[in-house]
Amino acid sequence: MLIKVKLNSKGFVHHIFLPIIVIALIALVGIRVMTASHAAQIGTTYYVSSTGKDSNNGTSPSTSWQTIARVNSVHFNPGDSILFNGGDTFSGQIYFVPGESGTSTSPINISSYGTGKAVLSETGTNNGILAYDAAGISISNLNIVGSGAGNDTGSGLNFYNDDSNNTILNYVSVNNVTANGFKNGFLMGGGNGGSGFSNVTVNNSTFHDNQIAGLQTYGPTFNPASPTYVNQNVNVSKVTAYNNYGDSSITGTTWSGSGIVLGNSKNSKIYQSLAYNNGANCKSNACAVGIWAYDSTGDTIEYNQSYSNHTGGKVDGDGFDLDQNTSNSFIEYNYSHDNDGSGYLVFGESSNEAHKGNTIRFNISQNDARKNSYGAIELYGNVSGDSIYNNTVYITPSNGAKPSSFEAYLTGSGLTNVRNNILIATGGTYPVIVTGSTTTSTINFQSNDYYTFTAYWGTKTYNTISSWRSATGQEKLNGVSIGLTSNPKLNNAGGGGTIAGGYSPTQLTAYQPASGSPIKNSGINLTSVFGTNIGGVDYYKVTVPTTKGLSIGAAE
Numbered sequence: 001m002l003i004k005v006k007l008n009s010k011g012f013v014h015h016i017f018l019p020i021i022v023i024a025l026i027a028l029v030g031i032r033v034m035t036a037s038h039a040a041q042i043g044t045t046y047y048v049s050s051t052g053k054d055s056n057n058g059t060s061p062s063t064s065w066q067t068i069a070r071v072n073s074v075h076f077n078p079g080d081s082i083l084f085n086g087g088d089t090f091s092g093q094i095y096f097v098p099g100e101s102g103t104s105t106s107p108i109n110i111s112s113y114g115t116g117k118a119v120l121s122e123t124g125t126n127n128g129i130l131a132y133d134a135a136g137i138s139i140s141n142l143n144i145v146g147s148g149a150g151n152d153t154g155s156g157l158n159f160y161n162d163d164s165n166n167t168i169l170n171y172v173s174v175n176n177v178t179a180n181g182f183k184n185g186f187l188m189g190g191g192n193g194g195s196g197f198s199n200v201t202v203n204n205s206t207f208h209d210n211q212i213a214g215l216q217t218y219g220p221t222f223n224p225a226s227p228t229y230v231n232q233n234v235n236v237s238k239v240t241a242y243n244n245y246g247d248s249s250i251t252g253t254t255w256s257g258s259g260i261v262l263g264n265s266k267n268s269k270i271y272q273s274l275a276y277n278n279g280a281n282c283k284s285n286a287c288a289v290g291i292w293a294y295d296s297t298g299d300t301i302e303y304n305q306s307y308s309n310h311t312g313g314k315v316d317g318d319g320f321d322l323d324q325n326t327s328n329s330f331i332e333y334n335y336s337h338d339n340d341g342s343g344y345l346v347f348g349e350s351s352n353e354a355h356k357g358n359t360i361r362f363n364i365s366q367n368d369a370r371k372n373s374y375g376a377i378e379l380y381g382n383v384s385g386d387s388i389y390n391n392t393v394y395i396t397p398s399n400g401a402k403p404s405s406f407e408a409y410l411t412g413s414g415l416t417n418v419r420n421n422i423l424i425a426t427g428g429t430y431p432v433i434v435t436g437s438t439t440t441s442t443i444n445f446q447s448n449d450y451y452t453f454t455a456y457w458g459t460k461t462y463n464t465i466s467s468w469r470s471a472t473g474q475e476k477l478n479g480v481s482i483g484l485t486s487n488p489k490l491n492n493a494g495g496g497g498t499i500a501g502g503y504s505p506t507q508l509t510a511y512q513p514a515s516g517s518p519i520k521n522s523g524i525n526l527t528s529v530f531g532t533n534i535g536g537v538d539y540y541k542v543t544v545p546t547t548k549g550l551s552i553g554a555a556e
Contacts, residue, residue, distance in 0.1 A: 042079045042106070046071070047113065049085040061085075061113070068092035068120070078106040078136060084118030086141075093126040093154070098163075102136030104171035104199060112141040117178075119143045127154035128179060133161055135169035135197060139177055146181030149211035149245065155187040156180070156207065159197060161230075166194035168232065174202045180209040185244070188231060189218035189264065196230025196264070206240045212256045214241030214278070219264025222295040222325050224354040229266035229297060236260060237271040238502070241290075246282030248312060255316070257281060257288035259309065267298040272502040279317055279340075280310040287311040290339065292321035299329040303503035307337045314372055317341035319365070325354040333539050334363045335508060337496060342375060343368035343393070348382035350411055356384040362539045362554045364511050365393045366496045371400070375407025375433060377421075379443075384414025389421065389526060390538065392511050392553040394493045397427040404429055405450075408443055409436040420523035421448045422488050422553035430454050445474040447524045449484040449552045477524065488553060489517040505540040512540065512555045519552035526550065 044059060048071060052064030065071065068090050071082055079102065084090055094110065102108040110129065112118040120142055122128050128144035131137055139157065146152035156179025161169055172188070179185040185207025190196035196219060207214030219230040239260060246257025259275030262268050270291055279288030290306030293299045301320060311317030317340025320331050324347060336343035343365030348355030365376040376393045379386070393405045405423035410416065425431040432455040434443060455462045462468035465485050469475050475483035492510035499507040513520055526532035527546040538544055539554040550556065 042077045045081040045083060046074070047083050047085070048090065050088040050090070068094055075100055076108050078102040078108065081109040081111070083111055083113040084120070084142070086112040086114040086116035086118055089119040089121050091121050091123060093122055093128065093130060094120065095130040096132065096134040096137065098133035101134045101169065102171070104136065107136045107138040107171060107173065109138045110142070111139070117141050117143050119145060121145050122152065122154060123147050125151070125153045127158040128156045128182070129158070131159045133163050133169070135159070136171050138173040140175040142177050144177065144179040148181045149209055150247070152182045154182055155184040156182045156210070157186045159188040161190045161195045161197060162192040163195040164192055168194070168196055168198045168230070170199050172197060172200045175204055177205045179207050182210050184213050184216060185210045185241070186215040190220065190230035193220065194228040194230055196232070198232040200231070200234040202236045202239055204238045207244070208241065209243045211245065211247050213258045213261050214244045214275070215239060216258065216261035217263050217265055219295065222264065224325060224352040227295070227297070227354070229264055231262070231265040232267060234262060234265055234268035235271070236269065236273060239273040241273070241275045242277050244278045245280050246288055246312065248281045248283050250282070250284050252284055253286040254284055255282065255286040255288060256284070258292065259290045259306065262293040262299055263295055265293065265296040265299055268296070269299065270301045270304060272303045274304065274502045275306045276308050278309045279312070281312050282316070283313040285313070285315060287313055287316035289316060289318040289321040289341070289345070291319070292323055293326055293329060294323035295325045296329060297327045299326070301331045302333045305335045305499060305502045307339060307498060310340045311371065315341070317371060318345045319343045319368060321345040321347065322358045323347050324349040325352070326358060327354060328357045330359045330361070331363060332359070332361045332535060333503070335496070335499065335503070336363070336368055337366040337498070338370065339368045340371035341369065342378035344377045344391070346379045346383055346386060348380070348384070348412060350382045353382065353384060353412070355382060356414060357386070359387045360391060361387070361389050361535065363391045364496065364508065364539060364554050365391070366494065367394065367396055369395065369401065369403035370398045373402040375404045377406045379408040379410060379416065381410070382412040383410050383416055384412035386416040387532070388416065389419040390523070390534070390550065390552070390554055392422040392555070394424045395426065395429050396494065397429055402429070404433045405431040407433040408438055410438045410442045411436070412442060415442060415444055417444045417446065418448065419446045419526065420550055420552045422451070422519060423448060424451050424488070424493055425454070430456055432456065434458070440473050445483070446477055447482045447552065448475070449486060449488050449519055451485060451487055453485040484518060484522065484552070486518040488519045489514045511553070513551065513553070521549040521551055523550040523552040
């Protein structure tokens with residue numbers, strides 16, 4: 001397998017485009033300085049309509065401007081608003097230059113007025129909206145359309161900070177925006193030291209038919225000895241990313257074709273979002289994931305759905321991923337299904353110890369690993385101190401691949417615990433594959449339900465849980481044999497299908513235990529036995545006990 005190769009440089013795609021961006025930005029700054037006609041007054045609202053005139057003052061619908069060029073001639077201040085007439089189409093790139101920022105309480109607003117959304121159409125190779133060393137900006141109720149994935153080298157929305165003083169710019173809000181036909185739908189990051197963005201919200205928006213990603217954040221090359229995390233408190237909620245296919249011309253270990261990506265981020269969240277049908281055109285040795293994070297810490301990916309993500313090569317096409325150099329982060333309460341790659345991937349780069357302390361819990365996976373012989377839950381590389389608990393996995397055979405419920409190849413020194421998971425492997429697929437240098441000091445299975453049971457461990461196959469216990473010491477607690485090989489008796493395992501939106505427990509009753517299920521209250525109570533903070537609820541938002549036995553799987 002090529003998993004190690006596929007992700008080592010996954011986060012560095014943005015460096016390809018940074019020189020182009022910087023050159024263009026320098027030119028734009030000069031243009032703004034030379035052509036600015038006046039400084040806008042604080043709190044002024046400007047209107048733009050296809051029937052307006054650029055010679056107007058722009059301060060009312062009846063005296064509206066006509067073009068984006070007129071908008072770009074003005075230096076805007078906190079509290080100013082730029083409103084485009086709903087239903088009209090406006091050509092060109094809107095840009096903001098250094099010093100042209102609002103605040104969190106008095107942002108610069110870009111939106112539509114009248115009926116419907118205005119369309120911002122970038123027919124060349126620029127961005128739809130560009131903020132260079134600028135923030136305090138709110139963008140809402142717009143459709144932003146590029147010249148086509150593979151044609152437009154810009155992004156629908158591009159926020160770039162290369163300030164030389166390690167400056168974190170505060171506040172960006174994007175709501176009810178669609179961006180398609182670009183290199184990236186939404187792109188945000190820093191290109192100089194510790195400069196970046198904080199207090200960012202992207203809500204109720206859609207990014208589709210872009211080439212590299214629907215939404216991504218990034219930062220400078222990660223230094224594990226002194227991490228910067230230039231994107232802080234980025235909150236992505238109710239975002240849909242689909243048909244971001246990737247770039248078939250990219251080779252090596254540069255990825256393309258992802259849905260939602262948090263790179264170089266800290267204390268950020270992806271919530272109730274949806275990613276599907278991304279990545280099919282990527283053919284490199286590092287392809288796409290529906291929803292993932294890399295070079296990050298303290299991030300949470302929860303209550304999302306990621307499905308039918310693809311790869312045109314031999315790697316990736318995963319549903320969710322905590323990737324290289326990610327620490328103390330969570331993937332929880334998610335549903336993955338029908339992905340080419342793993343439902344849930346955990347990858348640690350072998351050259352450092354930066355990937356540690358992550359948690360995968362209360363998730364559901366149905367028929368992932370359709371291509372290239374992955375595990376529905378896949379752990380690979382220098383992963384230390386991770387926790388994988390109370391997940392439910394259902395896997396069936398796939399033509400041309402050998403999927404498994406759980407696979408691990410670990411080279412780290414810390415112990416990863418795998419507890420209270422349901423691993424359903426049908427049609428001769430394996431519930432557990434553990435290979436490489438992994439030992440009982442690096443991975444520990446306790447109180448899981450394997451249905452049916454086969455474990456490939458190192459170079460040996462164990463067909464009974466008792467023989468596996470005896471040979472490896474797995475599935476024991478204080479010397480007592482634990483773990484089940486029982487039919488968990490779920491309502492309709494394999495029948496989850498696609499649900500509406502990112503999260504809808506009432507539509508996913510297939511993975512709740514039926515009457516008489518043996519997994520009820522049969523797991524280890526991780527709080528009372530190990531002191532684990534298990535988050536309070538299961539996938540269905542049912543309160544989980546802290547004193548008696550937990551149920552095994554994602555449903556209490």
